[in-house]
Amino acid sequence: MFNSYKKLEKWQKSLIRLSILVTVVFVALGWYTKVQLDTLSANVAALSSNLAILESKFSSTTATLVNSINQNNNSLNNALNQQIQSSAVIAQQLGNYQQQVSTVSSTVSTLQKLSNTDQQLLQKYSKVFFLNEYYAPAKLAAIPGAYEYSETKQLTLQADVWTHLQKLIDDAKSAGVTMYVQSAYRSFNEQSALKSDYKVIYGSGTANSFAADQGYSEHQLGTTVDMIAPGQGGNLDGFDTTKAYTWLLANAYRYGFTLSYPKDNKFYVYEPWHWRFVGIKLATDLRNQGKNFYDLDQRTIDTYLVNFFDIQ
Numbered sequence: 442m443f444n445s446y447k448k449l450e451k452w453q454k455s456l457i458r459l460s461i462l463v464t465v466v467f468v469a470l471g472w473y474t475k476v477q478l479d480t481l482s483a484n485v486a487a488l489s490s491n492l493a494i495l496e497s498k499f500s501s502t503t504a505t506l507v508n509s510i511n512q513n514n515n516s517l518n519n520a521l522n523q524q525i526q527s528s529a530v531i532a533q534q535l536g537n538y539q540q541q542v543s544t545v546s547s548t549v550s551t552l553q554k555l556s557n558t559d560q561q562l563l564q565k566y567s568k569v570f571f572l573n574e575y576y577a578p579a580k581l582a583a584i585p586g587a588y589e590y591s592e593t594k595q596l597t598l599q600a601d602v603w604t605h606l607q608k609l610i611d612d613a614k615s616a617g618v619t620m621y622v623q624s625a626y627r628s629f630n631e632q633s634a635l636k637s638d639y640k641v642i643y644g645s646g647t648a649n650s651f652a653a654d655q656g657y658s659e660h661q662l663g664t665t666v667d668m669i670a671p672g673q674g675g676n677l678d679g680f681d682t683t684k685a686y687t688w689l690l691a692n693a694y695r696y697g698f699t700l701s702y703p704k705d706n707k708f709y710v711y712e713p714w715h716w717r718f719v720g721i722k723l724a725t726d727l728r729n730q731g732k733n734f735y736d737l738d739q740r741t742i743d744t745y746l747v748n749f750f751d752i753q
């Protein structure tokens with residue numbers, strides 16, 4: 442019995458030792474594990490921290506890059522806009538210069554045209570203002586016999602005016618209306634002789650009232666004609682009863698001709714046969730405004746000088 446008790450005590454002691462040993466081993470293992478976990482956790486923290494630094498660096502670098510790209514873009518856009526604005530300014534300046542050049546050249550061509558156009562051609566002649574006795578048209582053209590009422594005397598007219606009158610007579614003929622030139626350019630001497638003849642026939646008072654003065658200067662210009670129609674016995678009187686006169690009233694302006702002394706005008710006796718070339722533009726404006734050449738003031742008339750020989 443005693444022996445068995447001793448055995449039990451011995452076993453108990455062994456068991457206690459084993460328990461202590463197991464406990465020590467567990468504690469040691471626990472401690473080791475904890476140390477390892479702590480180390481691991483520290484490493485993870487360090488890695489996380491590095492990662493955060495890298496991310497931060499990366500995003501900062503990206504931001505700098507994007508910023509830099511944006512700045513470059515802005516600079517480029519600004520430069521481009523400035524370039525576009527400069528181009529627009531240059532284009533506008535060029536446009537202005539071109540306009541100025543064209544205005545200047547148009548003025549020069551107007552002046553050249555004016556300097557080549559005889560100032561007398563659109564002058565109003567009156568009982569106090571005559572053409573100089575030495576005046577003669579620069580370039581006279583002979584009127585072909587077929588256009589003259591009487592071929593006994595060669596008639597002449599300013600060359601450019603004849604071009605217009607010939608077209609007028611041809612077009613009238615095409616429309617079934619015949620007319621001839623009875624009188625055209627008359628020099629100062631011819632006019633003096635004519636006036637003397639009238640004086641002999643009618644006496645000086647009558648001669649002065651219709652053959653003289655205003656009409657005379659217009660014939661000396663070489664731009665004015667007396668027209669006559671067949672069947673009038675060679676008389677100018679009664680011309681306003683002819684088809685030729687009716688046609689001229691309706692169409693002469695289209696060829697640049699106007700009736701200098703219409704019925705009831707304030708300036709001179711009625712001369713339905715006496716047509717003066719004033720240029721198509723002025724003749725057309727006179728007709729459209731229902732005015733006569735002598736009703737306009739000289740300053741207004743002078744503005745038409747530059748278009749005097751224009752075809753249209």
Ligand SMILES: [Zn+2]
Nearest residue numbers: 656666667715
């Ligand atoms: Zn006349």
